[in-house]
Amino acid sequence: EVQLVESGGGLVQPGGSLRLSCAASGFTFSTYAMSWVRQAPGKGLEWVSTINYSGGTTFYADSVKGRFTISRDNSKNTLYLQVNSLRAEDTAVYYCAKGGESYGFLFDYWGQGTLVTVSS
Amino acid sequence: EIVLTQSPGTLFLSPGERASLSCRASQSVSSTYLAWYQQKPGQAPRLLIYGASSRATGIPDKFSGSGSGTDFILTISRLEPEDFAVYYCQQYGSSPWTFGQGTKVEIK
Numbered sequence: 001e002v003q004l005v006e007s008g009g010g011l012v013q014p015g016g017s018l019r020l021s022c023a024a025s026g027f028t029f030s031t032y033a034m035s036w037v038r039q040a041p042g043k044g045l046e047w048v049s050t051i052n053y054s055g056g057t058t059f060y061a062d063s064v065k066g067r068f069t070i071s072r073d074n075s076k077n078t079l080y081l082q083v084n085s086l087r088a089e090d091t092a093v094y095y096c097a098k099g100g101e102s103y104g105f106l107f108d109y110w111g112q113g114t115l116v117t118v119s120s
Numbered sequence: 121e122i123v124l125t126q127s128p129g130t131l132f133l134s135p136g137e138r139a140s141l142s143c144r145a146s147q148s149v150s151s152t153y154l155a156w157y158q159q160k161p162g163q164a165p166r167l168l169i170y171g172a173s174s175r176a177t178g179i180p181d182k183f184s185g186s187g188s189g190t191d192f193i194l195t196i197s198r199l200e201p202e203d204f205a206v207y208y209c210q211q212y213g214s215s216p217w218t219f220g221q222g223t224k225v226e227i228k
Binding site: 037044045046047050059061062095100103105106107108109110111112113 | 153155157159163164165166167170176177208210212215216217218219220221222
């Protein structure tokens with residue numbers, strides 16, 4: 001059974017930083033692209049970032065480019081998102097999502113999310 | 121950027137009725153790259169449909185997808201209580217990968 005468990009969220013002041021983690025199990029982590037998708041309170045879904053299976057290629061939404069960094073440790077089956085220079089508009093639940101079999105930007109399994117709140 | 125517009129915003133239906141949800145794209149989307157997700161309150165989204173019409177693993181056949189180009193439809197043939205939720209479309213063929221704003225299916 002595929003399981004994705006996020007952690008690392010919390011309350012942070014504007015301009016602050018956090019490191020989000022996603023522990024994966026139930027599939028061969030090192031062979032799939034992985035992504036972060038966020039959802040602001042009461043709002044829709046927004047793709048944030050994707051990393052390919054090896055970690056050699058990354059993609060970012062314009063809204064986070066230069067502030068967020070996606071990475072992975074295939075030896076630990078873990079995905080990361082370093083979030084810096086946080087703004088109020090970054091407040092959201094951050095979901096980790098597994099890429100599909102043939103399409104890395106199709107999200108076939110999701111974690112339960114970790115809440116990031118940016119407020120002074 | 122491909123903008124996806126879902127309609128209606130909210131759909132009021134009774135259990136047993138048929139639901140038809142629309143997703144319209146600002147530019148043509150290869151039918152291979154359109155997905156639908158279901159999200160219930162307090163839960164993560166769940167993939168229902170990919171490639172515009174292929175059901176994901178474990179998804180019952182009451183859910184079906186159709187369409188091509190810029191117009192796509194998600195149909196739920198007979199609504200059951202567990203189907204009342206928010207549904208999102210997503211295109212994954214053109215960066216940035218975008219979602220529609222969602223359609224909420226509520227009990228009438």
